[in-house]
Every structure is written in structure tokens, then in C-alpha cells.
Amino acid sequence: MIVDIPDLLTQEQLQQCRQALMQAEWVDGRQTAGHAAARAKHNQQLPPASPLAVQLGEFILKTLGNHPLFMSAALPLKVLPPQFNRYQDGGDYGNHVDSAVFSVPDSPHRIRSDLSATVFFSEPGEYDGGELVIEDTYGPRSVKLPAGHMVLYPGSSLHRVTPVTRGARLASFFWIQSLVREDSRRSLLFELDQSIQQLAQTDPEHPSRVRLMGVYHNLLRQWSDT
Numbered sequence: 001m002i003v004d005i006p007d008l009l010t011q012e013q014l015q016q017c018r019q020a021l022m023q024a025e026w027v028d029g030r031q032t033a034g035h036a037a038a039r040a041k042h043n044q045q046l047p048p049a050s051p052l053a054v055q056l057g058e059f060i061l062k063t064l065g066n067h068p069l070f071m072s073a074a075l076p077l078k079v080l081p082p083q084f085n086r087y088q089d090g091g092d093y094g095n096h097v098d099s100a101v102f103s104v105p106d107s108p109h110r111i112r113s114d115l116s117a118t119v120f121f122s123e124p125g126e127y128d129g130g131e132l133v134i135e136d137t138y139g140p141r142s143v144k145l146p147a148g149h150m151v152l153y154p155g156s157s158l159h160r161v162t163p164v165t166r167g168a169r170l171a172s173f174f175w176i177q178s179l180v181r182e183d184s185r186r187s188l189l190f191e192l193d194q195s196i197q198q199l200a201q202t203d204p205e206h207p208s209r210v211r212l213m214g215v216y217h218n219l220l221r222q223w224s225d226t
């Protein structure tokens, strides 16, 4: 399941983040890639421990917690600290699958990457190329969203970022361990939750609503691991 999360950030929040990122000091992204991935990766990143990366990362985590569509689609258990990257001057990231398990910096904890997330900080018109191409069950899907929007996609999927031939593409990327490990089950719960919410808008007194909510929670109880 690939889900677009529109307007994760307000225009004001977005401008603040962009301004900070444009003045930031970037390093070669290969420093943080595994051996195989390093050969495919041509971009820059903020050093994960830099004060700016930590501050913006915490800010993004806070906005995620307040976003109902993100909560419904991801059913997050743990979220890795968001990181930040920049593609320009023909930079790209060839086909790869993200690592299955990541260590949480400065802690003994590890997180399974059930979901990958990208938050866009550049408007699509500001750069050429830079599409995030995700191999979905139904074929490749090309994603290039407005600034302030986020895409969620399965951590298991093969994906790439096409070369940025004009301008710069600024983004945040991170991984989420979900309460529900399997993408197919998470998709069903998301569909059910969205339908229940729609029913709550159109026909809040409908007797089936509370029964469907029961089905939702009882499926979540069966399928979640904590």
C-alpha cells in the first residue's frame, strides 16, 4: 500500500524548515549507506547527530503524532528519528531495498522498517527529475509530491530516486515499525478505518457503525504485536 499524506506541514512550518535546510551544511550521503547501497547512492545528507537534524526530526515526529491519516495508515509502534537529504547536480539513488532493521542512535533499541516515509520540502516545479519510483504490486509508481506532503510505502519494496537534473530536491526520510507487521493487513485496517470515519460523517447514528468499530478493534487486537 502506498499512501499520500497531504499537508503534513502548514505553509508556515514548511517555510521555517526550508529556510533552515537551505543554510545547512550537508555531507556525502554514502557515509550512512550500507556497502551495497553506497554504490547506488549519490546525494547529500545532514549528519544525523547535528543539532539541526535532531531539532527538525523531533518537530516532524510531533506533527506525525497529531495527524489522523498518518496514524490510521501506519499504526506506528516506533519511529526512527527522521533524517534529511538533498539531491542536485544529477544526483540519484539507484534501485535498492532498505535495510530490514535499524539501530536507534545512542540506544540499545532496534526498529524493524515496516514502512518507509518521505516528506517533501521542495515544490515539484523547483527541480527536474527526483521522482521516487516505487515498485508496487501493480507495477512501478512514480511519486513527486508538493512540499509539505508525505508518502508512506512498504519498507519491503524496491525503490529508487531518479536523477535531479535541475534545481535541488530537499526531503526527509525515515522508517516506522508498525503495530501490524504485514502490509496487506495494514491495508485492510486502513480501508476499514477510513470507511468507518466516512460513515461517522454521513450517518453517525447508523447502528452498524459501532459494530464495524468492534470489528476494527478486534482485528487490530489479533494482528498487532507490541
Ligand code: NI
Pocket: 096, 097, 098, 159
Ligand atoms: Ni531507500
